[in-house]
Amino acid sequence: MRHFTKLAAAAVLGATLGTAAVAQELYAPNLAYRTGPFAATGIPLMNGQADYFAMLNARDGGVGGIMVNAEECETGYSTEKGVECYEKTKGRAIVTQPWSTGITLQVLPKTNVDEIPILAPGYGFSPMADGKVFQWAFNTPSGYWDAASMILQYLHDENGSLDGKKIAFLHLDHPYGKEPLPLLEKKAGELNFELLPIPVGLKEMQNQSAQWLQIRRERPDYVVMWGWGAMNAGAITEAVKTKFPMENFIGVWWAGHDADLKIVGADGAGYKSISWSFPNAEAPVMADIQKHVVDAGLSQSNPEEMSGVFYGRGIVISAILAEGITAAQQEFGTAEIDASQLRWGLENINMTEERIDELGLTGMVPPFSTSCANHTGHSGGWMLEWDGEQFVKVSDHMLPDTSDYQQLIADKAGEYAEANAPWPTNEECNAEG
Known part of the structure; x- marks a missing residue:
């Protein structure tokens, strides 16, 4: 810490508790999507996020003695509405949470001017890793x-080699769905596998017969899916209908939603999803949410949803934001941090195993840390598999091979900055952070 020891910072924060009642709040709006074609995934995520902050507000009086207002602005996953929500909330916000790669790309240049950090956990523009x-x-x-990287590692380890394999990339025809293409194309050349991109339009999400006819015709060894919302259920249903071997079907973390697999039940057994979060009903945080939020009638969730991957992920996302707030409060000696101070906090998160346990999140998120140069943390995650009733871990903690695409991150970040010149950069950052 630059100015305060942890003990001194705690004393300063303790002294601010008496003035916390005068302070309005920390305004951390969430650009939610509880409606529209992606609502099935949005609802449990938003509920998990909201319940975590409701728990902190009820149990601890917020974060550092100041309440957090996690107000939602509904976008329906529409980029246009998302930008409207950003403009509407930016005046008081210490953070913006776009919840769509499309919205993220639109507000990215604006945040440089408005000086508001974007928090996009596990989504957004991959080169954003370059702080x-x-x-x-x-x-x-x-x-x-x-x-x-982790999906390809898993497939490589399963086969010993990907040489000569054919991998279909079933993806939403949207900025989100196209995000991994630069790396997948690079690795296809290096590992000598055939990459077969198969886009799914927004209007085709629930009827993918054409895409799965192509998959049947091409007979890929694996299908890797970058789906969201209704697309996931549509794809999983078609895979079962066409008798595609589910053990050869792997989705990104937004394609690992319990509700989508419950539609097919045991027929979906073997389907996998890479994930940086995992639900743990026995984690202490779940008992605290039950006591302070659910039993108090403050939650919109239900027991079935609360046991799922996406609700748990929502909790983890709000916990990450709360850790950024805490780091900033301790560094600057005030509970009432602003957006610029939160940026520092988000650059100095250190989620060790010990800290994860202290937060009551045991087993729910891998350890990671951020820095000035590293805005992602590259926590890695686990391969999850649907066993017919629920998702279970089928791997140890996996880590991506970031050395494989560190140059790609730098190149794409540089291209973006050049295309959007003049683009301010932080010259104080070095490679180590």
């Missing part, structure tokens, strides 16, 4: 290229 170029953007704890 020198993207000073205000954070895609902690893992990015899409991390996901692609």
Whole structure:
């Protein structure tokens, strides 16, 4: 810490508790999508996020003695509405949470001017990992290229080699769905596998007969899916219908939603999803949420949803934001941090195993840390598999091979900055952070 020891910072924060009642709040708006074609995934995520902050507000009086207002602005996953929500909330916000790669790309240049950090956990523009170029953007704890790296590692380990294999890339025809293509194309050349991109339009999400006819015709060894919302259920249903071997079907973390697999039940057994979060009903945080939020009638969730991957991920996302807030409060000696101070906090998260346990999140998120130069953290994750009833871990903690695409991150970040010149960079950042 630059100015305060932990003990001194705690004393300063303790002294601010008496003035916390005068302070309005920390305004951390969430650009939610509880409606629209992606609502099935949005609802449990938003519920998990909201319940975690409701728990902190009820149990601890917020974060550092100041309440957190995690107000939602509904976008329906529409980029246009997302930008409207950003403009509407930016005046008081210490952070913006776009919840869509499309929205993220639209507000990315604006945050440089408005000086508001973007928190996009596990989504957004992969080169945002480069904190020198993207000073205000954070895609902690893992990015899409991390996901692609781990999926390819898993398949490579399963086969001993990917030489001569054919991998279909079933993806939403949207900026989100196209995110991993630069790395997948690079690795296809290096590992000598055939990459077969198969886009799914927004209007085709629930009827993918054409895409799965192509998959039947091409007979790929594996299908890797970058799906979201209704696309996931549509793809999983078609895979079962066409008798595609589910053990050869792997999705990114947004394609690992319990509700989508429950539609097919035991027929979906073997389907996998890489994930940087995992639900743990026995984690202490779940008991605290039950006591302070659910039993108090403050939650919109239900027991079935609360046991799922996406609700647990929502909790982890809010915990990451709360850790950024805490780091900033301790560094600057005030509970009432501003957006610029939160940026520092998000650059100095250190989620060790010990800290994860202290937060009551045992087993729910891998350890990671961020820095000035590293805005992702590259936590890695676990391969999850649907056993017919629920997702279970079928791997140890996996880590992406970031050395494989560190140059790609730098190149793409540089291209973005050049295309959007003049683009301010943080020259104080070095390679180590």
